[in-house]
Amino acid sequence: MAKKNDKSDANTVRVTNRKARRDYHILETFEAGIELKGTEVKSLRDGKGNMNDSFATVEQGEVWLHNFHISTYEQGNRFNHEPIRDRRLLLHKVEIIKLRSKLNEKGFTLVPLQLYFNKRGLAKVELGVGKGKLLYDKREDIKKRTEERELSREFRNKGLQRFM
Numbered sequence: 001m002a003k004k005n006d007k008s009d010a011n012t013v014r015v016t017n018r019k020a021r022r023d024y025h026i027l028e029t030f031e032a033g034i035e036l037k038g039t040e041v042k043s044l045r046d047g048k049g050n051m052n053d054s055f056a057t058v059e060q061g062e063v064w065l066h067n068f069h070i071s072t073y074e075q076g077n078r079f080n081h082e083p084i085r086d087r088r089l090l091l092h093k094v095e096i097i098k099l100r101s102k103l104n105e106k107g108f109t110l111v112p113l114q115l116y117f118n119k120r121g122l123a124k125v126e127l128g129v130g131k132g133k134l135l136y137d138k139r140e141d142i143k144k145r146t147e148e149r150e151l152s153r154e155f156r157n158k159g160l161q162r163f164m
Contacts, residue, residue, distance in 0.1 A: 065088075
């Protein structure tokens with residue numbers, strides 16, 4: 001009997017959109033499958049993708065991912081894919097209707113947050129419904145992060161002095 005293949009890359013994030021959480025207040029998240037070609041999957045397993053400046057739209061009852069760059073696969077020769085193309089996202093019809101109603105409200109947008117492979121080895125995209133942050137919101141977030149960092153640094157230093 002053959003051994004069961006252990007998926008070492010299960011639920012490991014391959015590509016993240018670091019700008020998304022900085023530029024948007026994420027209100028709700030969805031998990032969607034993504035329609036990929038063979039060389040795209042191999043390239044993503046190597047971690048060669050870029051989600052910066054990518055976004056998703058709902059068009060004619062389907063969800064599409066735009067500006068998602070997946071580098072060409074080195075061993076792919078003539079069967080390689082185009083690095084930037086529109087890719088269809090796979091969601092249930094109820095979820096698509098819910099997304100469309102959210103996006104019809106003013107100021108909301110659909111932003112991909114990360115791409116990962118699940119336990120079954122399927123590529124999944126985490127989408128977030130977000131509202132754009134203003135400049136002062138970004139400044140407040142930076143201020144909170146620096147305060148937390150300084151506070152943790154103080155606690156760490158005080159804890160070390162006690163034991164010396």
